Amino acid sequence: MSRFSLSIAAAVAALLCGVIFVTTFERPPVLSSQGGFRGLSMGDVQNPRTIPARLAANQVPEAPEAAETDGPKAHETYENVQVLRDLSAAQFNRLMIVMTEWIAPNQGCGYCHNVENMASDEVYTKVVARRMLQMTHKINSEWATHVGQTGVTCYTCHRGNAVPTMVWSTEPNSRAGLQAPRGQNHPASSVGESSLPSDPFTPFLLGDAEIRNISTTSLPGRNSQSIMTTEWTYGLMMHISTSLGVNCTHCHNSRSFAEWRTQSPPAQTTAWYGIRMVRDINMSYIEPLKPLWAQNPNGPAEGPHGPRLGAMGDALKVNCATCHQGVNRPLNGAPMLRDFPELKQVNQGPLRSADATPR
Ligand code: HEC
Numbered sequence: 465m466s467r468f469s470l471s472i473a474a475a476v477a478a479l480l481c482g483v484i485f486v487t488t489f490e491r492p493p494v495l496s497s498q499g500g501f502r503g504l505s506m507g508d509v510q511n512p513r514t515i516p517a518r519l520a521a522n523q524v525p526e527a528p529e530a531a532e533t534d535g536p537k538a539h540e541t542y543e544n545v546q547v548l549r550d551l552s553a554a555q556f557n558r559l560m561i562v563m564t565e566w567i568a569p570n571q572g573c574g575y576c577h578n579v580e581n582m583a584s585d586e587v588y589t590k591v592v593a594r595r596m597l598q599m600t601h602k603i604n605s606e607w608a609t610h611v612g613q614t615g616v617t618c619y620t621c622h623r624g625n626a627v628p629t630m631v632w633s634t635e636p637n638s639r640a641g642l643q644a645p646r647g648q649n650h651p652a653s654s655v656g657e658s659s660l661p662s663d664p665f666t667p668f669l670l671g672d673a674e675i676r677n678i679s680t681t682s683l684p685g686r687n688s689q690s691i692m693t694t695e696w697t698y699g700l701m702m703h704i705s706t707s708l709g710v711n712c713t714h715c716h717n718s719r720s721f722a723e724w725r726t727q728s729p730p731a732q733t734t735a736w737y738g739i740r741m742v743r744d745i746n747m748s749y750i751e752p753l754k755p756l757w758a759q760n761p762n763g764p765a766e767g768p769h770g771p772r773l774g775a776m777g778d779a780l781k782v783n784c785a786t787c788h789q790g791v792n793r794p795l796n797g798a799p800m801l802r803d804f805p806e807l808k809q810v811n812q813g814p815l816r817s818a819d820a821t822p823r
Pocket residue numbers: 542543544545546547548549560561563564567568572573574575576577582583584589590591593594
């Protein structure tokens with residue numbers, strides 16, 4: 465080979481290396497912060513260039529002025545009020561206005577209502593919204609172990625979209641045996657672009673498979689964990705880290721991932737409750753609403769149109785990203801519940817079956 469073509473080959477190789485380097489490594493500087501005990505290297509490493517974009521993507525719209533709490537109650541004023549019965553009529557109307565902004569800002573009231581007859585339940589989204597009100601109330605009242613006093617509103621998940629942008633559904637084959645693809649060996653965004661199985665959600669956030677893979681015994685026959693549950697565990701952990709924009713050491717002392725009760729910061733306990741809360745959301749609320757989406761697989765007539773079900777015909781469900789969207793406190797920690805006392809007064813009783821005729 466001539467000297468000339470050798471040097472061209474070298475130049476091409478150098479160029480390729482340069483491209484690979486530039487596109488696969490993050491350019492300095494990096495910001496690191498310390499958590500946990502001194503000397504344990506626990507904490508976060510952040511890229512300061514991505515912080516402004518994440519902060520900007522997590523702003524909260526301004527709340528409308530508070531409503532009068534006295535005067536006639538909503539269930540006295542209107543015909544078919546089941547869950548917001550005890551609000552004043554003024555509070556009720558204020559909530560309808562913000563719900564429209566949070567869920568369907570372009571469609572307006574008609575997205576959930578037959579505007580000729582507001583009391584009718586014929587538009588399925590109204591029936592879904594009633595259950596979502598009960599779900600939001602339960603998250604705030606019974607999962608304070610996770611959401612604290614900060615709380616959540618519809619906006620925490622929906623952000624102006626009828627279907628939240630960050631949702632998941634069961635992948636075909638994800639429950640199959642080791643030989644099946646299970647989404648493995650293809651980098652997937654659901655698991656931080658790693659080649660781990662891309663659906664760790666079905667076993668852990670819909671089912672309650674145990675998220676443990678470090679054996680506490682060396683005796684044979686006592687370890688119920690397998691390579692599959694280990695891969696799912698790491699897949700879920702990659703999802704948790706990317707959803708919150710933190711490293712593994714935000715929650716773990718990496719000298720022993722299993723020793724978390726004694727060696728981890730409070731964030732890990734919050735995360736533990738978060739996993740249980742997400743299971744409750746998916747199993748008690750989202751999946752049971754599936755028949756309504758099955759009847760309206762592309763959304764209501766008013767739009768926006770798009771799939772309401774996943775590839776396996778299941779509902780689109782919640783994971784850590786649905787609320788967190790890249791930050792460790794959703795919406796940068798804004799106190800969501802403070803401006804919406806209406807969301808604290810939701811009747812949890814059974815709902816009347818949906819039909820077009822109001823009471
Ligand atoms: C995201 C869905 C949704 C949107 C958007 C929405 N509503 Fe509602 N609306 C509901 C639900 C759910 C109920 C029933 C509440 C209950 O049972 O406690 C309801 C009930 C009502 C009622 C009571 C009707 C009756 O007589 O029983 C009125 C009035 C009303 N909404 C007005 C509005 C107005 C005005 C808008 C637009 C500014 C609007 N709604 C937007 C979900 C929605």
